[in-house]
Amino acid sequence: MGRLDGQHVFVTGGSRGIGAATVEKALEEGARVSFIDLEAAAGAKLAAGLGIDRCHFGQGNVTSADDIARVATAAVARFGPVTGLVNNAGRNSYADPVGMTEAEWDDVFAVDLKAAWLAARAVLPGMIAAKAGSIVNIASVHADMTYPGFFPYAAAKSGLVGLTRSLALEVGPHQIRVNALSPGYTETALVKEFFDQHEPELREKVLETHPMRRIATPREIANCIVFLLSDEASFVTGANWKADGGLTARFAG
Numbered sequence: 480m481g482r483l484d485g486q487h488v489f490v491t492g493g494s495r496g497i498g499a500a501t502v503e504k505a506l507e508e509g510a511r512v513s514f515i516d517l518e519a520a521a522g523a524k525l526a527a528g529l530g531i532d533r534c535h536f537g538q539g540n541v542t543s544a545d546d547i548a549r550v551a552t553a554a555v556a557r558f559g560p561v562t563g564l565v566n567n568a569g570r571n572s573y574a575d576p577v578g579m580t581e582a583e584w585d586d587v588f589a590v591d592l593k594a595a596w597l598a599a600r601a602v603l604p605g606m607i608a609a610k611a612g613s614i615v616n617i618a619s620v621h622a623d624m625t626y627p628g629f630f631p632y633a634a635a636k637s638g639l640v641g642l643t644r645s646l647a648l649e650v651g652p653h654q655i656r657v658n659a660l661s662p663g664y665t666e667t668a669l670v671k672e673f674f675d676q677h678e679p680e681l682r683e684k685v686l687e688t689h690p691m692r693r694i695a696t697p698r699e700i701a702n703c704i705v706f707l708l709s710d711e712a713s714f715v716t717g718a719n720w721k722a723d724g725g726l727t728a729r730f731a732g
């Protein structure tokens with residue numbers, strides 16, 4: 480018996496990193512899994528490698544309601560209504576608050592905040608009809624603390640935690656749960672992109688700051704996501720769960 484037997488889990492940004500680890504873990508737990516990603520080649524390769532009968536990939540941009548509708552409709556035709564949604568697609572932002580343009584601001588918020596509402600809007604009618612469902616929004620420790628040079632990522636991820644609370648109250652009466660999962664540093668391309676912008680010593684400094692002297696694997700984050708999707712988390716809603724290896728338990732000194 481898998482923890483997600485009989486479920487259809489839809490993951491955004493599932494082609495690599497935390498999203499890909501979530502696709503794999505949800506399949507292992509018995510779900511049928513569909514995912515959307517900008518990266519067509521990586522997505523198709525992942526889906527083919529995982530066994531095409533329980534896994535569906537559709538190329539698309541999560542900032543487009545049409546793309547989400549197209550991929551979700553094809554997935555629902557194969558696997559039935561979506562019972563679990565993981566809003567994982569996201570991007571970093573390294574803007575200067577004075578130099579940033581409005582278009583650049585809108586791009587960050589479209590991916591890191593608006594897309595989560597667009598995907599939820601697409602799958603909620605099915606969840607409401609079923610009177611069941613779980614939505615997990617991948618926020619970040621940046622919702623609580625942040626780092627210089629990361630503007631305005633913290634604002635977008637804090638917004639995502641607010642969206643989580645708000646949506647949880649709206650859909651709770653339908654027995655649908657909505658939670659945020661806030662990872663700390665996790666070994667993915669996104670973190671490599673961050674370290675590549677700094678001096679090589681920063682990575683060592685970051686590891687030393689972590690109580691466990693290491694950062695997460697994508698699999699460790701996926702394990703938490705799958706817990707929140709599953710019935711084992713049946714009374715958890717409106718929450719923001721941190722998976723940061725204790726990083727934010729510490730202050731300077």
Ligand SMILES: NC(=O)c1ccc[n+]([C@@H]2O[C@H](COP(=O)([O-])OP(=O)(O)OC[C@H]3O[C@@H](n4cnc5c(N)ncnc54)[C@H](O)[C@@H]3O)[C@@H](O)[C@H]2O)c1
Binds near residue numbers: 497542618
């Ligand atoms: N890696 C970390 O340390 C870390 C820490 C905290 C939060 N997060 C969050 O976790 C989530 C996943 O991060 P990751 O490290 O696995 O990133 P990643 O860059 O390795 O993977 C993100 C995936 O999302 C896809 N994607 C990005 N924008 C998209 C769009 N507009 N439409 C469709 N797909 C899109 C990318 O193509 C990629 O496959 C993000 O929301 C990120 O903000 C990551």
